[in-house]
Amino acid sequence: MSSPRSNLETLPRGLQAVLVLGLLVLAAFPFVGSEYYAGMVVHMMILGILAMSLDLLLGVTGMVSLGHAAFFGLAGYTLAFLTPADTPVNLWWSLPAAMGVSALAALVIGFFVVRTRGIYFIMVTMAFAQMVFYLYHDNKVLGGSDGIYVNFKPNAVVIDLENKLVFYYFTLAVLVVVYVFLRRLLWSPFGRVLAGIRVNEHRMRAMGYGTFGYKLAAFTIAGALAGLAGYLFAAKTGSVNPELMGFQMSAHAIMMVILGGMGNFAGAIAGAFAFEYLLLVFKDLPTVGGVNLGKHWQLWMGLFIVLLVTFAPRGLLGLVGKFTNRKEAALE
Amino acid sequence: MDLANFLIQLLNGVQYGLLLFMLAAGLTLIFGIMGVVNLAHGSFYMLGAYLAYWLAGLSGSLTVAILGGAALSVVFGLALERLLFRHFYQRDHLDQVLLTFGLIYIFEELRSILWGDDVHGVKIPELLGASIQLTENLSYPVYRLFISGCCIALAVGLYLLISKTRLGMKIRAGAFNREMAEALGVNIKLIYAVVFGLGVALASVAGMVAAPVSSVYPNMGSQVLIMCFVVVVIGGIGSVRGALIAALLVGLVDTFGKVLLPSVAGMLVYMLMAAVLLWKPEGLVKQ
Numbered sequence: 001m002s003s004p005r006s007n008l009e010t011l012p013r014g015l016q017a018v019l020v021l022g023l024l025v026l027a028a029f030p031f032v033g034s035e036y037y038a039g040m041v042v043h044m045m046i047l048g049i050l051a052m053s054l055d056l057l058l059g060v061t062g063m064v065s066l067g068h069a070a071f072f073g074l075a076g077y078t079l080a081f082l083t084p085a086d087t088p089v090n091l092w093w094s095l096p097a098a099m100g101v102s103a104l105a106a107l108v109i110g111f112f113v114v115r116t117r118g119i120y121f122i123m124v125t126m127a128f129a130q131m132v133f134y135l136y137h138d139n140k141v142l143g144g145s146d147g148i149y150v151n152f153k154p155n156a157v158v159i160d161l162e163n164k165l166v167f168y169y170f171t172l173a174v175l176v177v178v179y180v181f182l183r184r185l186l187w188s189p190f191g192r193v194l195a196g197i198r199v200n201e202h203r204m205r206a207m208g209y210g211t212f213g214y215k216l217a218a219f220t221i222a223g224a225l226a227g228l229a230g231y232l233f234a235a236k237t238g239s240v241n242p243e244l245m246g247f248q249m250s251a252h253a254i255m256m257v258i259l260g261g262m263g264n265f266a267g268a269i270a271g272a273f274a275f276e277y278l279l280l281v282f283k284d285l286p287t288v289g290g291v292n293l294g295k296h297w298q299l300w301m302g303l304f305i306v307l308l309v310t311f312a313p314r315g316l317l318g319l320v321g322k323f324t325n326r327k328e329a330a331l332e
Numbered sequence: 333m334d335l336a337n338f339l340i341q342l343l344n345g346v347q348y349g350l351l352l353f354m355l356a357a358g359l360t361l362i363f364g365i366m367g368v369v370n371l372a373h374g375s376f377y378m379l380g381a382y383l384a385y386w387l388a389g390l391s392g393s394l395t396v397a398i399l400g401g402a403a404l405s406v407v408f409g410l411a412l413e414r415l416l417f418r419h420f421y422q423r424d425h426l427d428q429v430l431l432t433f434g435l436i437y438i439f440e441e442l443r444s445i446l447w448g449d450d451v452h453g454v455k456i457p458e459l460l461g462a463s464i465q466l467t468e469n470l471s472y473p474v475y476r477l478f479i480s481g482c483c484i485a486l487a488v489g490l491y492l493l494i495s496k497t498r499l500g501m502k503i504r505a506g507a508f509n510r511e512m513a514e515a516l517g518v519n520i521k522l523i524y525a526v527v528f529g530l531g532v533a534l535a536s537v538a539g540m541v542a543a544p545v546s547s548v549y550p551n552m553g554s555q556v557l558i559m560c561f562v563v564v565v566i567g568g569i570g571s572v573r574g575a576l577i578a579a580l581l582v583g584l585v586d587t588f589g590k591v592l593l594p595s596v597a598g599m600l601v602y603m604l605m606a607a608v609l610l611w612k613p614e615g616l617v618k619q
Contacts, residue, residue, distance in 0.1 A: 112606050112609050119363060119425050122369060134598040302436070302438035
């Protein structure tokens with residue numbers, strides 16, 4: 001019961017076609033959609049990166065982390081601290097630095113949490129993330145509850161993120177690179193061990209694998225990639241605040257992975273887009289009979305989550321998989 | 333820190349710890365017996381506080397509010413178990429996390445619709461409004477002692493219920509081996525419903541008695557939930573005794589930390605948790 005189900009590690013052909021099509025749409029979007037919507041798509045792509053990084057833990061290794069937002073926020077704060085008050089910071093060293101901070105934090109926290117499992121892991125990851133949250137929330141030096149501004153977007157010789165179009169394609173490129181990297185990782189010997197840990201950790205240990213090291217490595221890589229997303233997020237919004245590291249953010253990331261379907265990274269991207277789109281829809285609901293439905297978006301979101309988890313626990317890709325791969329579904 | 337001041341902090345720490353215990357006991361019971369991770373436990377605490385505010389306003393008496401509120405929250409818990417949680421006992425922890433996360437959203441919004449987004453105070457009943465004079469210029473409010481008393485009474489009641497009664501025996505049997513207990517004729521469905529109702533009531537009563545001290549405000553459940561998690565992790569999952577030890581420890585560390593080391597007070601409890609995890613990864617008391 002404690003190892004979550006994962007599905008569709010090998011993507012069916014139809015789904016691969018959908019992914020290529022999606023990529024083409026994303027590549028063409030700035031020329032078709034307005035600048036406003038392109039900004040939203042950037043937002044969704046960034047969260048797609050965050051969701052993929054969490055999927056490495058959730059869907060591949062079977063570790064339900066409820067504190068993943070801590071690493072997302074830490075990198076964002078690192079960018080905010082590295083950016084001088086009057087000039088942009090160089091992208092080429094600030095991005096690795098921010099990811100490094102997240103990776104280091106993930107390594108240290110992972111050292112404590114990875115030795116626990118199941119429900120314990122859920123609670124401990126959440127508690128450690130909350131510790132980071134309060135560290136930043138309670139200290140004026142670190143920005144306090146209001147957070148801090150990132151006045152200038154990072155900049156490099158060829159890539160100036162201040163340019164919206166450049167930012168869009170940079171994010172798209174990062175999204176693709178992270179996806180390809182994680183897919184390769186999934187089918188590497190390292191990834192196979194992680195998948196083995198999800199299915200049966202005891203057996204992996206009996207076979208001679210030091211599962212602690214593997215899980216810690218996965219936790220650290222996932223933390224670094226979450227940091228990558230957090231860095232872009234802070235650059236995009238121009239500010240950071242403790243909410244980025246809060247438990248709701250972590251839960252949202254889980255929602256995205258579940259909504260899309262776990263264990264293949266494509267689902268995480270789809271889930272991130274779908275989740276953010278739903279949030280927009282709920283917040284934008286009209287006023288009916290004097291009641292502003294959009295104001296109560298939390299109610300609709302909550303109802304949606306409860307209904308989804310009750311009736312479609314395998315997510316969108318799980319549904320797609322059911323139709324594209326009936327035989328496999330019938331065997332289960 | 334002189335003796336009187338130390339005594340006040342000690343009492344505050346114990347009171348906070350006992351309150352945390354009441355919450356963590358419900359959380360750990362629901363997990364230990366039914367295997368359900370409940371993120372919405374903090375919402376039940378919030379529900380209690382708002383019930384206290386609402387019913388005390390209606391009836392003019394906190395005692396009536398607490399009794400009525402406790403009954404209402406048991407009914408609420410039973411309904412929730414019947415409609416939702418019952419279908420999640422055999423599901424992944426991940427599904428339970430999501431279900432209860434969704435519930436947090438729903439409860440927060442319903443709270444906003446029913447009672448608004450303002451911060452409210454709840455009056456301390458006159459009978460308990462006095463203070464005990466410790467030294468010339470230091471006194472201790474009786475109401476805080478009353479909170480501690482309530483928590484101790486409930487803890488003792490819980491202990492007697494679980495270890496001395498027939499119902500408690502069935503609860504323990506159900507936690508130990510569901511199928512076997514069922515085969516022996518224990519109505520597990522009923523037992524689970526009772527335990528869930530009890531857990532909700534414990535959290536809600538904690539919210540009600542704490543309302544006059546902590547005041548009543550939106551999202552008040554989330555901070556408490558995290559503290560509960562820390563307590564459960566330190567104490568060891570599913571162990572009520574571990575939860576008691578851990579809750580007192582957390583209460584004291586938090587209270588004294590705020591006085592002695594204010595700059596790192598927010599982190600101290602988590603450091604305690606990290607230390608315990610290094611020393612005993614399964615918590616202080618192993619089930």
